Structure formats: C-alpha cells, structure tokens
Amino acid sequence: MKKQLFxxxxxxxxxxxxxxTGMATQAATVNLNxxxxxxxxxxxTKTIDGMIAEFEQENPDIKVKxxxxxxxxxxxxxxxxxxxxxxPVQLSVLFSIDVFELMEQDAIVPFDEIATSPDDKKWIExxxxxxxxxxxxxxxxxxxxxxxxxxxxxxxxDAFREAGLDPEKPPATWTEMAAAAKKLTKRDASGNVTRWxxxxxxxxxxxxxxxxxxxxxxxxxxxxxxNKTYFDKPAVIEALQYWRDLAVKDQxxxxxxxxxxxxxxxxxxxxxxxxxHTTGNLTAVRKDAKFNFGVSMLPAGKRRGSPTGGGNFxxxxxxxxxxxxxxxxxxxxxxxxxxxxxxxIATGYxxxxxxxxxxxxxKKYVAEFPAAAVARDQFxxxxxxxxxxxNARVKKFLDDALQNVLTxxxxxSDALKGAQDQADRTLHSYR
Amino acid sequence: MITxxxxxxxxxxxxxxxxxxxxxxxxxxxxxxAAFHPMDFVTRFDPLAPLTLENFRNAWKVAPFARYFxxxxxxxxxxxxxxxxxxxxxxxxxxxxxxxxxxxxxxxVLVQIMIMPDVLIVQNYQTISSLGLVDTILGIGxxxxxxxFGIFLLRQTFKQVPRELEDAARVEGAGPIAVLWKVYIPLSxxxxxxxxxxxxxxxxxxxxxxxxxxxxxESRPLTVGLSxxxxxxxxxxxxxxxxxxxxxxxxxLIAFLLFQxxxxxxxxxxxxx
Amino acid sequence: xxxxxxxxxxxxxxxxLLPAAVLMAAFTHYPVIAxxxxxxxxxxxxxxxxxxxxxxxxxxxxxxxxxxQVLENNFLYALGVIPLSVTLALFMALLVNKKLPGxxxxxxxxxxxTILPMIAVANIWLFFYTPQIGLLDKIGSLFGMTSHTWLGDxxxxxxxxxxxxxxxxxxxxxxxxxxxxxxxxxELEEAALIEGSGRFYYFRRITLPLLMPTMLFVLVNATINSxxxxxxxxxxxxxxxxxxSSLLLYYIYEVAFGFWDTAYASTLTVVLxxxxxxxxxxxxxxIEKKVHYQ
Numbered sequence: 001m002k003k004q005l006f007x008x009x010x011x012x013x014x015x016x017x018x019x020x021t022g023m024a025t026q027a028a029t030v031n032l033n034x035x036x037x038x039x040x041x042x043x044x045t046k047t048i049d050g051m052i053a054e055f056e057q058e059n060p061d062i063k064v065k066x067x068x069x070x071x072x073x074x075x076x077x078x079x080x081x082x083x084x085x086x087x088p089v090q091l092s093v094l095f096s097i098d099v100f101e102l103m104e105q106d107a108i109v110p111f112d113e114i115a116t117s118p119d120d121k122k123w124i125e126x127x128x129x130x131x132x133x134x135x136x137x138x139x140x141x142x143x144x145x146x147x148x149x150x151x152x153x154x155x156x157x158d159a160f161r162e163a164g165l166d167p168e169k170p171p172a173t174w175t176e177m178a179a180a181a182k183k184l185t186k187r188d189a190s191g192n193v194t195r196w197x198x199x200x201x202x203x204x205x206x207x208x209x210x211x212x213x214x215x216x217x218x219x220x221x222x223x224x225x226x227n228k229t230y231f232d233k234p235a236v237i238e239a240l241q242y243w244r245d246l247a248v249k250d251q252x253x254x255x256x257x258x259x260x261x262x263x264x265x266x267x268x269x270x271x272x273x274x275x276x277h278t279t280g281n282l283t284a285v286r287k288d289a290k291f292n293f294g295v296s297m298l299p300a301g302k303r304r305g306s307p308t309g310g311g312n313f314x315x316x317x318x319x320x321x322x323x324x325x326x327x328x329x330x331x332x333x334x335x336x337x338x339x340x341x342x343x344x345i346a347t348g349y350x351x352x353x354x355x356x357x358x359x360x361x362x363k364k365y366v367a368e369f370p371a372a373a374v375a376r377d378q379f380x381x382x383x384x385x386x387x388x389x390x391n392a393r394v395k396k397f398l399d400d401a402l403q404n405v406l407t408x409x410x411x412x413s414d415a416l417k418g419a420q421d422q423a424d425r426t427l428h429s430y431r
Numbered sequence: 432m433i434t435x436x437x438x439x440x441x442x443x444x445x446x447x448x449x450x451x452x453x454x455x456x457x458x459x460x461x462x463x464x465a466a467f468h469p470m471d472f473v474t475r476f477d478p479l480a481p482l483t484l485e486n487f488r489n490a491w492k493v494a495p496f497a498r499y500f501x502x503x504x505x506x507x508x509x510x511x512x513x514x515x516x517x518x519x520x521x522x523x524x525x526x527x528x529x530x531x532x533x534x535x536x537x538x539x540v541l542v543q544i545m546i547m548p549d550v551l552i553v554q555n556y557q558t559i560s561s562l563g564l565v566d567t568i569l570g571i572g573x574x575x576x577x578x579x580f581g582i583f584l585l586r587q588t589f590k591q592v593p594r595e596l597e598d599a600a601r602v603e604g605a606g607p608i609a610v611l612w613k614v615y616i617p618l619s620x621x622x623x624x625x626x627x628x629x630x631x632x633x634x635x636x637x638x639x640x641x642x643x644x645x646x647x648x649e650s651r652p653l654t655v656g657l658s659x660x661x662x663x664x665x666x667x668x669x670x671x672x673x674x675x676x677x678x679x680x681x682x683x684l685i686a687f688l689l690f691q692x693x694x695x696x697x698x699x700x701x702x703x704x
Numbered sequence: 705x706x707x708x709x710x711x712x713x714x715x716x717x718x719x720x721l722l723p724a725a726v727l728m729a730a731f732t733h734y735p736v737i738a739x740x741x742x743x744x745x746x747x748x749x750x751x752x753x754x755x756x757x758x759x760x761x762x763x764x765x766x767x768x769x770x771x772x773q774v775l776e777n778n779f780l781y782a783l784g785v786i787p788l789s790v791t792l793a794l795f796m797a798l799l800v801n802k803k804l805p806g807x808x809x810x811x812x813x814x815x816x817x818t819i820l821p822m823i824a825v826a827n828i829w830l831f832f833y834t835p836q837i838g839l840l841d842k843i844g845s846l847f848g849m850t851s852h853t854w855l856g857d858x859x860x861x862x863x864x865x866x867x868x869x870x871x872x873x874x875x876x877x878x879x880x881x882x883x884x885x886x887x888x889x890x891e892l893e894e895a896a897l898i899e900g901s902g903r904f905y906y907f908r909r910i911t912l913p914l915l916m917p918t919m920l921f922v923l924v925n926a927t928i929n930s931x932x933x934x935x936x937x938x939x940x941x942x943x944x945x946x947x948x949s950s951l952l953l954y955y956i957y958e959v960a961f962g963f964w965d966t967a968y969a970s971t972l973t974v975v976l977x978x979x980x981x982x983x984x985x986x987x988x989x990x991i992e993k994k995v996h997y998q
Contacts, residue, residue, distance in 0.1 A: 035647075045493070067647040068495075070659040077961050078646040085565035087646070104749070105964075192850045194836075203856070203944055254835060256853030257945040262834045265669065269474075271836040284668075288470070392962045400770070403945035407858045448799040449806070452813035455871065459816060461839060462828045473831075474842050521724035530717030536725065543732045545924070545984040549932050550953060550976055553960045553969045554735030554742070574731035577724040607716050636821035638935040639953070643961060654823045658938055661827045669831045676824045687819045691812055694819070698876070699883035 030326040032064045035082070035092040037075035037311060047346045055333045062326045072311065073392075076101075083107055083318060090319040091327040093311040096134035097387035099142050100226040104389060108314045110140035114324050123332055126353045131308055133384035137226065143312030144331055145352040147343070149279045150306040150375045150382055151212050153299070157292035159184055159195070159273040170296035174216070174242060177274075177299045181252035184273035197252030198274040199267075200243065204260025206402045207386050207395050208307055209276060212298055213239040215305035215383050221398075226388040227430040231398060231420040232413075239301065240412040244405055256407050278309060279375040282348030286369070295371035297378045304381040310349060341365075350375045388423075389430045397422040466673035473669050486674035490660070493671070496678055498648050499656040506568050506641075506652055507634045511627055513576030518626075521577070522585030523611050527597075543579035549640055556643055566646045575634065581626055588622040589615050625697035632694075635683055653679045736977060742970035754967070761971040771972070773947045774955045777862055781869075781951060782930040789870045790922055793877030794915075800878065801885045814875040822872060826939035829868050830855075833940070855941050861949035868936050873929060877922045884918040885911070920987065927983050931976065952976050 036048065045068060052064045069075040072095040082089045083105075094102070102108045115124060127145050135143040157167035163183040171177040181197025188194050200209050207221075214221055217239040222229045230236060247253040267275045268288050276298065285293065298306050313331045315324055333339065337355040341362035344351040356362055357376065366373045388394045401419035405412050465473050466487065472480040490496070524530070525537060548555055555574055556565075564570030592615055600610050616623075638654040645651040657679050661672050687694050743761050748754040765771050800811045817825060832839045833854040841851045854864050888911065896906045934954040937943055943950030943958070950958075953976065960969035 068659075069646065073962070074659065080964070081565065081643075081961075082646045085560050085563070087566060190848060192845070203942070254851070254853055255857075257856035258853075259834065259856060262830070262838075266834075266837055269837050290471075390963065393965075396958075396962075399944075400946045404858075407856070407945050407948075409858065409946065444799060444802065445804050448804055448810050451796070451799075452810040455875065456813040456816060458825060458828045458832065458871075459820070461832075465831075474837055474839065517724040517727065520720040524717045524720035528713045528717030528720070530714040530721075533717065536721060539733060540728065543728060545928060545980050546732060546736065546977060547928070547932065548731045548735075550980070551732065551735035551739065551973065552953075552957065553966055553973055554739045555731055556960075557966075558730060558735070573727070577727035577731070579728070582724065632819060636819075636823075638821065638823050638938075639957070642938075643957075654821045654935075657821070657823050657827065661823075661830075661939060672827050672831075676827050680820050680824050683819055684816070687816070688812065691808065695811065695815065695879060695882075698879040699886075 029060075030062045030323055031088070032062065032090045032323060032326055032330065033067060033088050034064055034330075035067045035069050035075055035079040035089060035094075037069060037072045037093060037095075044347060047343065051334060051339055051343070055330055058333070059326075059329065062330065064330055072098075080105060080107065083316060086318075088318075089316055090323045091313060091315045091331070093146050094143075094314055096143060096145070096148070096308070096310060096312045097385045097391055099134060099137055099312075099314075100387060100389045101391050102314060103137060103142065107316055107318075108142055109317050109319070109324065110142050111144065111315070111328075112140050114315065114328050120328070120332075123335075126355055127335075128352060128354065128379050130379050130382040130384075131352055134308065134387055135312060137224075143314050144335060146311055146313050146331075146335065147280075147347065147349045148308055148310040148312075148352055149349050150308055150378050151209065151276055151298055152279050152282075152306075152374050152378070153274055153276055153296050154267060154281070154285060155274040155294050155296065156267070156270065157294050159270070159291075163273075167292070167294065170294060171299050172296075173299050174301050178246060178250050178252065181246070181274065182250060185252045193254070195270060196254060196272040197250075198246065198276070199253055199258045199263060199272045200246075200276045201260040201263045202257040202403060202406050205309075206257075207398045208309055210240065210243070210398070210402055211307040211383070211386055212276070212305060213243055213301070215307065215381075216298065216301035216303060217242075218302045220383055221386055222388050224384075227427045229388065229394065229398075229420060229423040229427065231401070231416045231423065235302075237413045237416055240402065240405055240416060242301070244412060247406070248408075257403050279350060280310070280348050282371065283346065284348070286348075286371075295374045297374055297381070304378070306378055306382055307385045308379075308382050309385050344372070348372075350379070388427060390426050393426055394423050397426075462673040462676055465670050466677050468670065470668065470670045486670045487678065489668075489671045490675035490678060494656055494660045494675065495648050496653075496656070496675070499651060499653045499679070500682070502568060502650055503635060503652040503654075506571055507631045509568065510572035510575055510634050511630050513572060514578050514581050514626075514630055515623065517577050518581035518585055519611070519616065521582045522589055523615065525582065525586045526589035540579045540582055543577075544583075548574035549637075552640065552643055555640075559644060565644060566650050567644075568650045570644045571641050571650065571652070572634070574640070578630070581630070584622055584626055585619065588619045592618050621700070624693070625700040628694055628697040632683065739970045739973045739977075742967055743974050745967055747965050747967040757967075761967055765968070765971050765975070770947050770950075770955065774950050774952050775975075777948070777950060778931060778952045781862060781866055782927065784863075784866045785869045785873075785930050786923065786926045788866075789873045790877055790919075790926055792870065792874040793922065794881050796874060796878040797881035797885055800882060814878055816875065817872045818876040822933060822935035823939060825872065826868065826936040829864075829936070830940055833864055855949075856945055858945055858948035861941055861945060865936060865940065865949050868940075869930070869933065872933075873926065877926065880918050880922055881915065884915050888914055923987055924984065927987065928980065931980060952979075 045066075048066055052066060056063060069078040075092070076094055076098050079089060079092045079094060099108075111124070115121070124141065124144075131145040131148050132141075135141055135145070153170065155170050160167040160180075163180075165180055165183060171180045177198060184195065184197040185193060186195040202209065211221055214236050217235045219230060219233050219235045219239075221231065221236065247255045263272075263275055263277060264281055264285065266272050267277075268285070268290070270291070279295075282295065297304055313334070315327045315331075319327060334343075335352065337353060337359050338361065340351045340353055340356035341359045343349065344356065344362065345365050351357055351362060357366070357373075386395065386398070397419040401415040404410055405415045409415065410418070464476070467482050467484075468480045469483050469485065521540075525533070559565055559570045559573070562570075564573065596614050596618075597610055600614050605613060636654060637652075638658070641652050642655050642658065645655055648656075657676060660675050744756060744758060745754045746757045746760075796814050800807060800814070804810065835841055835853045835856070836851045840854065841849075845851070852860070854860050892910055893906070896910065931951070931953060934951050934957070937949060937951060937954045941949045943954055947955075952972065956969050956972045956976065959965050959972060
C-alpha cells in the first residue's frame, strides 16, 4: 500500500514538474504588438505577415502581432492614442519625422540603451547615413530605418518619343524639365489640355515635394534640433516660385492643387507625361503601366536633391526590458540584408542598407529593372525629411502656405513669410 | 395633389422625376460599373467590356473586411440593445410617472437632440479613455445608448396606450415593471421596429466617433476600415476602391432594397411628432 | 408598509430614468461643462503641466486665421446646403406623392444616398471630381468644357462638398415631407377643387402651413447635419486647399487628434456648441410662431 502511494506521489511530482516547466515556457513567451502603416497600395500585409511568420519560427518564444492602422498620420495618431490609453504597444513603424513629437510625448526609448553589444553597433552602422539623419536627436539614436523612400521622377518614354525627345535622356535640370514639359504638353483643337507635361502633387504631403525643390535650390527647411525653420530664405521663395511658374508661366502643369492619391492613375492613363512621386509607387506602376516608362533622379536646380521619406522602427517606453530586447531582435531580423532586399522588391521602397544590394536577390532584380536603383543612387544627394517639434502643426503652416500660392492666393514671398512667422511663434518655446 | 392637370404638365413632371432619380442613383450605378470591370474601363463605357470579380478579390485581400463586418454587426446590435433597454425605461418614466424634477429632466433630454455626443469628441474621448474602453466596441456604442430621440419616440407611443389596459393589468396585481413588460412594450412593436431600423442605419454609417475611438482592427467598424482602405500613401486604384465600397455597403443596401417599404415607413413614423 | 401613491411614483420614476440619465449626463451634459472649463486652461505638454490661462485660448482663437476661415466656411456651407436640400426634398416629396409611373423606383433612388455611409459615397465622388480622367471632366469634355481641378481650387472645393451633402441628405428629408403630405386629409383637396383654386394657391395657403411642424423638424436636422457631418472632408480634401473646404468640427478633430492640443480644441468646441444652441433657439421660436398661427 505504501509503495502504491509513493509511486502515485512520484508520478504527481513528475507531472507537476512538466506542467510547471510548460507554464514557465509559456510565461516566457514575449508578446509584441506592433503598429504599422501599410503605406503602399498593394497586398503588403501578406509580405509583412510572411516575414513575421518566419521570425516566429526562428524565435518560438516571441510572438509578434501587426496592427494595420492606416497611413502614416493615422498610425501616429492611433499609436499615441493606444499608448495614452495604456494599451499594450511595444514597437511601431512610424513616420521618420515624428521623432520630435514622440520624444516630447516621452513615448520612445533611444536605441543606444538597448542595442549595446558590438554586434548591435555594427548593425547600426550598416545603414545608409542619409537615412539615419532623421533618427538622431539630442545625441541619441531613436529610430531604425525600415521602409524609406525618396522622390523620383516617373516619365512616359512613349510620350517622349512622340514629342521628339530622347527617351533615354530624362531632363536633368530645372530648365531642361520645363522645356521638355512644354514639348510634352498636348492640346486639342479647342486648346484644352489633353496631356500635361509634368505634375507635382500638392495635397497629402506637399511639404515633402517642396523640400525637394528647396534642396535643389540649395536650402534646407529646418535645423537639426527641430526648433527653427527657414521658410523665408530667398532661395526657398525662389523654389516655390519655380513650382508656381510651371503652371502659370510655362503652362505645363494645371493650376490649383494636384491630388496625391489620384496622380498615379493620371500618369497611368497618360493624362500627364511626367510625375514626381514616391519611389514607393514603383512596384504598382510597373505592374499597371501599359506603356514604356522610365524613372530618373529629380532634376537639379543648383544641385540634385530629394528629401528621404518613409518610416522607421521605434520602440516604446511602455515596453518592459524583456519586451525591448525581443523588439530589438525582431527589428534586427526585419532589417537583415536578405529581408531588406525582399521588402524592397515587394514594395519599391529603397533598401536601407548597402549590404542588401549585395544580396543575390537584389542584384538580380536591379539587373532586370534598373529603375529600382535610381532612388538608391539619389541617396548621396538626399536630405532629412521635414521634422520639428509640434511637427503636425508646423507642417500645416507650410502646407497651407504652399497650397495658397499654388491656387493663386498670395505671392510666394508673402505666403512663406507668413508661415515662417507662425512657425517661429510655435517653436520659440523650444529654443 | 390636385388632379385635372393638363396632360403635358403630367408628362413633364414624370420626366423631371425620372431625370432626378437617374442623377441621384448615378454615383452608385457608376461605382457598380467600375467595380465589376477591369481598371482600363473605369472611364470607358464599352458595353462589351468584360466583367470581372478580380477587384472584389483584391479588395477583400487588402483589408480585413470580414472582421470589419463582424465588428459593425456587433456594434449596431449592442448599441440597439442598450438603446431599447435604457430608452424604454426612461420613456416609461416620462410617460406614466409624476416625479420631482420631471420637467427639468425632460429639458435636459431635449438638449441632446441638438448637441449629440458626436460633436463633443474631445471630452468624450477622455471619458472613454479613463474608463479604459478605448479601442473596444463597447466604447463606440456607450455614448449613444441613452438616446434622446429614442426616449421621445417611445414616450410618444407610450402616452397613446389607453389607460384602461394598464388599469386592467393592475387590477390583476401587476406591479409597474410587469405593466411595462406586459402592456406597453408589446403594444409599441411598430415603434420599436421603426426606431430599430433608424438606429441601425445611423450606427452602421457612423464614422467620426468610431474613427477616434478605434485604433486597430480589433474594434474597427466598416466605415473606418473604408476610409483607411481608400486612402493609402501612394495612390488609389479606383476599381478596387469601388469594389471595397460596394462590399461595405451591400448588407444595408440589399436590406433596404428588399424591405424598402419598412425602411421608408420607419423613417416616416419617426418624424411624426 | 405601503408608501402613499405619490411617493412610489417619485421613486419608480427616478429608478426607471436613472440608467439613461447617468449615461446622458456622462456623455452629453458633463462634456459640455468639462469642455467649457478646459477652455480656460492650457494643454499639458511634455514637461509642462496644464495651468489656468483665463481667456488666452479665446484670444488666440480669434487671432487664428484658420479659425476665421473655418467659421466662414461653415456658415457658407450651412447657408447653401440647408435651403437647397430642404427645398429639393420638398420637391421630391411632392413628385413622389403623385401616382407617377415607376414611383417606388424613383423613391428608392432618392432615398438610397441616405442609406449609404458618407465615407463610402465620398470615395466614389472623389473619382467624379478627379480632373481630366474623372467622370465630371470626361462628361464635360463631351460638351467641350475644359478640365477643372474641382477639389484643388479654393473657389470650388467648398462647393463640391456642398453638392455632395445636398445629394446625400435630400432623400432623407423627403421622407418626412412625404409622411406629412400623406397625412393631409384628401377632403381639403376636394374642397379646393370645388372652389376652383389654382395649384399654387392651394400649395401656398393649405399645404405649406400644414407642413410647418415637419419643416421645423427637417430644418433642425439639416442644421445639425451641416455642422456635424464632416466625413467627406476626410476623403476628398482633408480640408484643403489651404483650408478652403475645412469645417469647424473637422478643424476640432485636427487640433485635438493631430496636434494633441486639447485645450484649444475645447475652446473651438465651445464655439460650436454656442452656434448650435443659437441656431436651435432661433429656429424653434421663429417657426413655433408660424405653427401656432393656424
């Protein structure tokens, strides 16, 4: 009888041990919630989900859940709202320029505190420097580039040929672009335009497009500390005047604002021969274009240039030390050369690291489709995207001024001076 | 209206009515055209154009419509349930009881007709946030459960129930709750149906408040899903958007087309003061 | 022990009212007062907590050019949408009330926009308004009209919003007029026929006055909608270009959830509430008089 009891007891102990270990390993699973802005049109969710599944296979103790929250603005609003409501959110892909706002809301942790090993440091140094510009503030590193872009010029090669232009030599300067656009603008018998020469979108993210023009004329729009803007510098005013003149003087662009969302469709339907747009459109344009198209760097004013754009990974302060470590692991995985290459091909975003371009995957793709390398090559002329404290508000001052001028309101100089005043009043308490 | 019109006036009126009807239905008809044809035919009205379900497939893939449908369904259901319970009780109180502060309470209810929770987004968001209900379906529906409109409607209906019926029930020993349950509610079925249809339509289509409260697909209803779906960063593909839009509106639209009379009657009934 | 009847009535009355009262107080009455208080404080930011600032928010608001623009827009918008949609609704109701062929299809066509969410129809109308390749311009080009940047022109952007709102709401108001029309006893019409009165006379002296209560209801609704319904802005223009198509509630959303400036948003909300209350009171008193005159 005693032996039976003892055996039963032993059995129980063994079972309990298994159960407890099982529970312990369960408890050791880290759950990560990640907000991300699926920002390009296309079945991107599948790609992200696939990459997450691969990660979870390699790391069975970490579970990642991706929350699709809309475009960049929506995602920022949502992520901050979730944080304020104390919902579990550990990391997110957010606009690279939200860094000051996130710092001010005390929402994020600098990577310097988490990525401490020599291996980590090597990994950080592997990104394109121009992409890291938007990540550094107050001497610390706050974001890791993930889906980054620049603006490129898409042009209709068939239209070029038709207008007597060389389809392999897209315009390289402002003057060349205006001249080419004049040849490309088609009018019907009654003088109505059936095809515009070039269009630059001025809704959605007008400040981003304007940054390109401004840097091409030699000026940046804000300082590195995010507390001063330069809207009323003469070269900046000149840049806006060039934009406006394309519509009014050269008449190669429609008056009024050009819609961000529908521009791609207009290009595909041949309503415009050239368009400035994010490199993130590349895959979609390639799929849907029924004509030969080309992609080139933006033309130079005094120099070439484009702002970078897109999203970085951020880790939130709310995350526990364990969750932070897990997040870092995940981020390093997602930005490994091979995955970066795959992500770039699927979306058209630029690969964020030189070593991604060395992978067989991306080498092959670029060989077949040289347009994919244009944005990368433009990196050496790239500058940080517009980022300041109270970013949403200050951006709006600039956006409103730009739209005002493009719809025939104030002069470029008046509008930009007005915006500069407003920005100064908002930012002056941060200096 | 007055009969004895001249014939051509009658014909003119018919023409006007039909023209207006066509104008009014045009956007929806156009969306249907764009959704069922490939992208090339978005602006070409070729009657021989091939039909396709590809747009619907794409739309379904890009956004979790199934989840959105589910969320919206749960949302309108619990909101309506809450409204039925709360408004019935409140209407009963106003219709059949004399209590201190009744007039003042009624005026305060009147206020909500003009000032709905929808315009008080800033404060209501903070309230919901402190209740921990952000990004939940309950959080979306809660501010609407005490509906001034519902209280009005039911109070009106209850007032018209003959007192004799209530007295009869009381004679049999029924207390106030039993009277409500056995007499007033059953007799007000048409009003409940009418109010139900109005409420479901309203909350199915509500956008701003759900936009603010929901952060993720967990609780996001169709309207918010549509707005995200229709505004990606790089560009819009109109045929896919039309397909997605049609998907989202189809339940309500089909219900409406099948039960047109009931819908119309409901809205009509709810307007009669 | 039985309480006197009046006492039980009081208790029961309040018990039944309580749940609704609590929720209504929480989500309608409390926010109004809390918002008013919040407008006298500053928004907490980063390291700086909220502090009492008196009327400072109000003075910055008056100095804010976007606020002035948005207010002007909303008034223009209301002035355009309300009369047009109500008149159109009345016209539609009169048409549908007759025995015209295909009546239920016509009625369905008028009412369908009401059933659809504004977000959905805005997506469709976005394409209508797209220049050159959009439907409006394509149809226009058949008639030789030039392409127009409907949503990208400060002159026409607000008008485009108004057209959409009228299209959406007219059918909704039509229903209420229809109900009222059908409630008019046919004997009145017969009597008028016998007396030989013309159609317009009948309409002006008999129909219209009888429709007054419904007219009040419809006007109040139309007014509330013109300040409350801003869904289409999210899809069509996001308030642009340069705030030309922005409305007050949309600006409140931008300030509260884009800039996280809750104090300023509360200040703007106070203005919105004052406007709504004034409009409500005006409409009630003006039309009450007309209604009682019969």
